Amino acid sequence: MDAPALGDNSQLAEHSYRVRKNAIRMAEVHKQGYIAQALGVADVLTVMYFHAMNVRPEEPDWEGRDRFLLSVGHYGIAHYSILTAAGYLPEEELVTYGLDDSRLPMSGMTHYTPGAEMSGGSIGLGLPMAVGMGLGLKRKKSDSFVYTLMGDGELAEGPTWEAAISAAHYKLDNIIAVVDFNAIQADGPSREVMRTEPLIEKFEAFGFFAQRVDGNDLDALVKAFDAAREYDEPKPRIIICDTQLGNGVHFLENREKSHFVRLTQEEWDDAYEALDAWKTTRTR
Amino acid sequence: MTTPRTETAAPAKNAPAIIASSVDEGHRTKQAPFGETLVSLARTMPEIVGMSADLAKYTDIHIFAAAYPDRFYQMGMSEQLMMTAAGGLAKEGFIPFATTYATFAARRCYDFISQAVAEQNANVKIVGGLPGLTTGYGPSHQSTDDLAIFRAMPNLTVIDPCDAHEIEQLVPALAKHDGPVYTRILRGAVPLILDEYDYQFELGKAKLLRGGRDVLIIGTGFMTMRALDAAKRLAADGVDVAVLHVPTLKPLDEATIIREASRTGRLVVTAENHSCIGGLGDAVAGLLFRSGVTPAMRQIALPDAFLKAGSLEVLQHRYGISTDAMIHSIRCWL
Numbered sequence: 001m002d003a004p005a006l007g008d009n010s011q012l013a014e015h016s017y018r019v020r021k022n023a024i025r026m027a028e029v030h031k032q033g034y035i036a037q038a039l040g041v042a043d044v045l046t047v048m049y050f051h052a053m054n055v056r057p058e059e060p061d062w063e064g065r066d067r068f069l070l071s072v073g074h075y076g077i078a079h080y081s082i083l084t085a086a087g088y089l090p091e092e093e094l095v096t097y098g099l100d101d102s103r104l105p106m107s108g109m110t111h112y113t114p115g116a117e118m119s120g121g122s123i124g125l126g127l128p129m130a131v132g133m134g135l136g137l138k139r140k141k142s143d144s145f146v147y148t149l150m151g152d153g154e155l156a157e158g159p160t161w162e163a164a165i166s167a168a169h170y171k172l173d174n175i176i177a178v179v180d181f182n183a184i185q186a187d188g189p190s191r192e193v194m195r196t197e198p199l200i201e202k203f204e205a206f207g208f209f210a211q212r213v214d215g216n217d218l219d220a221l222v223k224a225f226d227a228a229r230e231y232d233e234p235k236p237r238i239i240i241c242d243t244q245l246g247n248g249v250h251f252l253e254n255r256e257k258s259h260f261v262r263l264t265q266e267e268w269d270d271a272y273e274a275l276d277a278w279k280t281t282r283t284r
Numbered sequence: 285m286t287t288p289r290t291e292t293a294a295p296a297k298n299a300p301a302i303i304a305s306s307v308d309e310g311h312r313t314k315q316a317p318f319g320e321t322l323v324s325l326a327r328t329m330p331e332i333v334g335m336s337a338d339l340a341k342y343t344d345i346h347i348f349a350a351a352y353p354d355r356f357y358q359m360g361m362s363e364q365l366m367m368t369a370a371g372g373l374a375k376e377g378f379i380p381f382a383t384t385y386a387t388f389a390a391r392r393c394y395d396f397i398s399q400a401v402a403e404q405n406a407n408v409k410i411v412g413g414l415p416g417l418t419t420g421y422g423p424s425h426q427s428t429d430d431l432a433i434f435r436a437m438p439n440l441t442v443i444d445p446c447d448a449h450e451i452e453q454l455v456p457a458l459a460k461h462d463g464p465v466y467t468r469i470l471r472g473a474v475p476l477i478l479d480e481y482d483y484q485f486e487l488g489k490a491k492l493l494r495g496g497r498d499v500l501i502i503g504t505g506f507m508t509m510r511a512l513d514a515a516k517r518l519a520a521d522g523v524d525v526a527v528l529h530v531p532t533l534k535p536l537d538e539a540t541i542i543r544e545a546s547r548t549g550r551l552v553v554t555a556e557n558h559s560c561i562g563g564l565g566d567a568v569a570g571l572l573f574r575s576g577v578t579p580a581m582r583q584i585a586l587p588d589a590f591l592k593a594g595s596l597e598v599l600q601h602r603y604g605i606s607t608d609a610m611i612h613s614i615r616c617w618l
Contacts, residue, residue, distance in 0.1 A: 110404055117375070122399045128365045129400055132372020132380075135357060139333070140376060159396070162362035166369070169360075 009218045015085055016046040016218065017279045020248045022081035024275065026097035026104070027261070028268045033098075033106075036258040038078035040243040041149070041180045043216050045082040048147060048178070052225035057087035060114045067133055069118045069148040071126020072180070073107035079116065080104045088115040124157030126150050127177055131163045134172040134236075145229065147176045153185030155196040161206070167236040168207025176228045177208075177238040180215065182245045186259050199240050208238045215241030249274045308513065308607060313473040314448035318411065319347030321455040322381060326352055329459055335370055335382040337363045343383040343413040344471045367393045370408040371400035379407055379459055386412030386427035386468055390434060401464045402439040408465075409458050415444065415468035415505060416557030417586055417600055422593035427468075428586050432562020434466045435534050441487065442534040443467040444505035444557070444564075448474040450531060453485035461487055468505060477509045483529075490537035492544065496526035499614060500550045500579075502541065504530045504564045507555040507584070510607045517611055523618065526550070536567055542575050552581040553614060557605055560585035582617050584610055 023038035049055065053066040070079050080097065083089045089103075096102035103112050107121035118129055126148035133146045154160065167175050179199070187193050196202075203210040209231045213220040221241070228237040246252025249271045252261065263271070307313055326332045326348065334356040340346040349356035357373075359366040363384050370380040382389075389397070389412045401408045412430060419425045434442045441463065445451050451469055458465050481493045493508070494515060501511040508529040515525035528544050530537065545552050545568075552572075554565040565583035572578065586603050600606045604613060 119399055119403050122395055125368055125396070125400050128368035128396070129372040129375075131365065132369030132374075133376055134372075135369065136373045136376025136378055139378065159362070159364040159368065162360075162365035163369070166359060166362065166365060170357075 009222065012046055012050055012218045012222070013282055015050050016043045017248075017275070018085045019046055019078075019081045020275055021272070022084050022091070022094055023077055024249070024268065024271050025094045026077050026080065029095055029097050029099070031265065031268065032260065032262040034074050034077050034259075035261050036245040036252050036255065037075055037180070037182060038081055039249055039252065040182050040245045040247045041075065041078050041215070041241075042081065042248070043218055043221060044149075044178060044180060044241050044243065045078060046085075047218060047221040047225055049082050049086045051222055052229065053147060054144070055086070057083075057115070060088060064142070064144060066144050067117055067146040068115070069126045069130055069133070069146065070108045070116065070120050071148050072123065072151040072154060073109070073120025075149065075151075075180075076104065076106060076108035076120075079108050080113065083113070083115045089113070123151070123154045124159050127160050127163035127167070130175050130177065131166050131170070131172060134167065134175045135170060137174055138172070145174050145176050147178060149178050149180060151185070152179055152181040152183060152196060153190050153193065155179065155199070156194040164203065164206040164208065164236075171234040172236045173231075173234045175236040176225075177236065179238065179240045180243055181240050182243045184245055184259055203238050207235055209233065209235045210238050210240070212240040212242065215243035216247045248278045250278065307473055307475050308509070311509070312476040314476045315473055316344040316347055316471065317448040317451040317474050318455060318469045318471065319344035321452045322348045323351045325456050325459055326355065329379070331377060332379050332381065332459060333357065333373060335359055335366050335380050337361055337366045337384045337388070339384050339413065342385070342471065343411060343469070345381065345383045345411070348381075363388045363392050364396045367396045367408070367410070368400040370410075371404060371406040374401075374406035374408050375404075379409065381409045381411055383411040383413065385414045385425060386430045387414065387425055389466065390427060390430035394433060397440075398437055402437050405439055406464055407462055410464070410466045412466065412468050413471050415470070417591060417603060417605065418470070418557070418596065420594045420596045420599055423590040426591050428559045428591065429562070430466075430468070431533055431556070431558045431564070432566075435562060435567065439464055440534065441465040441532065443532050445469065445485070445531050446506055446508040446529060447477045449476055449478040449483060450485050454487075454531070457485060457487050470506065475506065475509055477512065485531060488532045488535050488537060490528055490530040490532075490540040492540075493527045493529050494525075496524040496550075498523050498550060498618070499525040499553060500528060500544055500547070501525060501553045501555055502528045502530055502544070502564065502568055503555040504533060505557045507557050507605060510605070510610055511555050513607045514610045514614065517607075518614065523614070525614075530564060533564060533567060536571060538571055538575075541568060541571060542577055545572055545579050546577050550579065551617060552579045553584060553617070554581070555584040555605075555610065558585060559588055561588050582613070584613055
């Protein structure tokens with residue numbers, strides 16, 4: 001895939017490179033993992049943490065922060081990558097990923113990691129929890145947003161739609177749901193496992209302000225998150241981000257078995273080289 | 285050994301299958317103790333909010349909803365959403381009382397409560413109406429397994445109160461306890477018994493309500509009320525029955541139960557409005573066996589079965605949890 005042309009987002013590109021590199025370092029510890037998702041969603045998380053969200057990495061529980069709920073718990077690797085890039089976690093901790101007594105368990109959990117606001121792992125909790133936090137923030141007359149990152153396969157979970165109904169009913173315009181649409185889930189392509197399209201039409205019918213963007217285009221992501229924050233009707237917001245699994249490491253981008261990747265040490269070494277090569281083309 | 289087949293005369297089979305709590309003849313009642321207490325408590329605790337999944341009228345939280353409309357969240361028929369959103373409200377510092385029927389909380393929402401409430405130690409109070417066999421609607425509404433299900437969940441406190449007096453005392457206790465709780469409640473006209481026993485609810489504490497030489501009934505929920513009635517009637521036959529009330533099933537008051545069950549010469553009978561699997565009887569038996577205390581022990585509980593639909597009075601008697609059935613069982617065992 002050709003790298004998207006960039007506007008004045010060179011800082012974001014640099015951050016998203018570091019996020020990808022962090023993810024490779026973590027996956028390399030075990031020679032396997034959800035690395036393809038982490039690479040694919042790196043640009044989305046970069047724009048969220050470095051552009052859209054109001055956060056203080058040095059003070060993860062700051063009351064005025066925007067909330068971030070990782071609904072797809074197995075994206076822990078992606079979340080720790082951005083939390084490290086953003087300064088919540090020290091870089092040397094990355095290599096403890098998934099090890100005994102690490103603060104970075106395979107599936108994101110709130111008691112373990114600074115900046116992790118919910119325990120994921122069981123899919124479909126993010127949007128329902130965002131509804132509760134959105135109601136709570138309104139009670140407190142807070143201006144903070146609640147973001148939740150979901151996967152496209154996750155949209156088959158029923159309570160996500162219970163939450164969508166209630167988010168519109170309660171006019172929760174402080175919710176910004178984000179879907180990483182990488183089109184693959186555990187048992188295969190999501191259009192074959194359980195087709196959820198047409199998503200824009202569905203979420204609009206449920207009362208959302210819905211957008212769809214190329215999730216590996218930093219400019220497009222910036223515009224979409226700006227639009228979601230600035231939209232002035234009392235509706236919950238959702239951004240469907242079409243992402244490419246493995247984005248940035250060419251031999252992972254079209255790999256057949258990409259939901260859970262196993263690589264040799266040689267391939268991990270190649271991954272760093274491939275990422276560096278990709279970075280040069282992207283920021284030229 | 286569980287409840288023997290009852291041979292006493294069954295009540296007439298013409299009572300309608302109504303949704304109601306169990307009020308035995310001759311008992312005083314109090315109206316909607318959960319809803320009324322929550323309303324008065326909320327005056328001084330602004331962090332309390334109420335939630336329901338389209339069953340506000342049937343859990344008595346409609347009284348709270350009427351008193352504090354802006355603090356009540358109607359979540360529609362979406363119990364899984366309600367429990368998870370309750371976890372979210374707790375994260376923002378509120379104390380949600382999330383109400384539905386016990387059976388929906390336990391069976392339908394288990395993973396959501398486990399992950400969004402218990403694992404995250406969220407300060408959510410889950411309130412389940414229609415506990416055990418308190419409706420004749422049939423298995424969909426008869427919550428015969430909620431105590432077993434919730435006892436298995438780490439971090440969760442599990443409670444089955446006896447009467448209106450206890451419900452009035454436990455609501456503020458739950459609000460002050462920082463952590464997730466599941467409690468059954470009785471709604472509507474709720475029996476009023478324990479005020480006569482100078483009873484004070486304490487979270488995690490069992491209380492001896494009367495002493496006795498021959499039998500120790502360890503009861504929970506409204507079966508303690510029936511145990512007290514049974515004790516009075518058995519006294520007329522010269523059988524001296526002690527009653528220990530155990531409203532908190534988890535954490536269990538192990539010291540008090542071991543102390544009372546260790547007194548020699550008494551038959552120990554557990555009594556619960558719940559399946560014979562995984563509730564009070566199993567909890568007490570496991571505790572005593574692990575502690576090396578092994579009195580003669582029997583269990584009054586509902587059978588391991590999907591129960592019939594019908595009239596409540598008939599069903600409770602048929603399945604061994606009416607006062608008459610309880611007395612019959614104890615006589616058989618002595």
